[in-house]
Amino acid sequence: MTPDDMKREAARAALAHVESGMRLGLGHGSTAKHFVDLLGEKVRGGLEVVCVPASEFTHDQARDLGIPLTTLDETPELDLAVDGADEIGPALGLIKGGGGALLREKIVASAAASMLVIADESKVVPVLGRFPLPVEVIPFGFGATRAAIERIAAKLGLSGELRLRQQSDGLVFVTDGGHHILDCHFQQIPDPAALAAGLSTIPGVVEHGLFLGLAKGAYVAGSSGVRFIGPA
Ligand SMILES: O=C[C@H](O)[C@H](O)[C@H](O)COP(=O)(O)O
Numbered sequence: 001m002t003p004d005d006m007k008r009e010a011a012r013a014a015l016a017h018v019e020s021g022m023r024l025g026l027g028h029g030s031t032a033k034h035f036v037d038l039l040g041e042k043v044r045g046g047l048e049v050v051c052v053p054a055s056e057f058t059h060d061q062a063r064d065l066g067i068p069l070t071t072l073d074e075t076p077e078l079d080l081a082v083d084g085a086d087e088i089g090p091a092l093g094l095i096k097g098g099g100g101a102l103l104r105e106k107i108v109a110s111a112a113a114s115m116l117v118i119a120d121e122s123k124v125v126p127v128l129g130r131f132p133l134p135v136e137v138i139p140f141g142f143g144a145t146r147a148a149i150e151r152i153a154a155k156l157g158l159s160g161e162l163r164l165r166q167q168s169d170g171l172v173f174v175t176d177g178g179h180h181i182l183d184c185h186f187q188q189i190p191d192p193a194a195l196a197a198g199l200s201t202i203p204g205v206v207e208h209g210l211f212l213g214l215a216k217g218a219y220v221a222g223s224s225g226v227r228f229i230g231p232a
Helices: 003-015 030-044 056-064 102-110 142-155 192-199
Strands: 023-026 050-053 078-083 112-120 133-137 162-164 180-184 205-208 215-222 225-229
Touching (some): 003 112, 023 030, 023 102, 030 078, 030 112, 050 056, 102 112, 102 205, 142 162
Parallel strands (some): 023 050, 023 078
Antiparallel strands (some): 133 180, 215 225
16 A cells, blocks of 8 residues: 555545534645545535635635535534644644645634544654644744744754745745745654643744644554544
């Protein structure tokens, strides 16, 4: 099985939680894309759901598949959000935002009664932080915001490069919300809750990619099949 096959199998497992009448949040990324594809097949077969996509990309994919869409303005409460992750750590703590969609993903996940993560086995880690933590920042005051993040990190004993995300053409990456992303190469984040609390005090930080206490379970696919990680 290729890593892409594994992602699809994890997505298929999560699909078993979807019932007619549900209001769903759809995440972003290569694993979430499989979920949306499979959901589209179910919708063509008669499943009735309404969905809030967490990115413009997912919106267009779902629309093209004929999946009924809504917004959090029309439908402020969702039953279930299904999304990928860049890392799955202890207690289902996550790093997300590798694809730049962390802000809308967190808004969508927070509006849902439950969030399920879908991933291949490579995403499961003993300590978060090997994947650079994406922090979404307002362009105004960028230098001051960056310095504030470094100070908060240093207080927690964290160091490493804070890299402004760029596209492959060298232009600065801009999120769907019009913000920039600083990828923080901390390597290890032993106390994610303390870092999340610190980052939330910085005015120029819109949101960060630490998803703590949001996921209720994860379907993780490896070469020997799919396993479920539940709450500790
Ligand atoms: O911003 C992107 C999201 O948080 C993705 O869910 C995350 O990066 C995982 O993406 P993938 O499924 O492509 O590994």
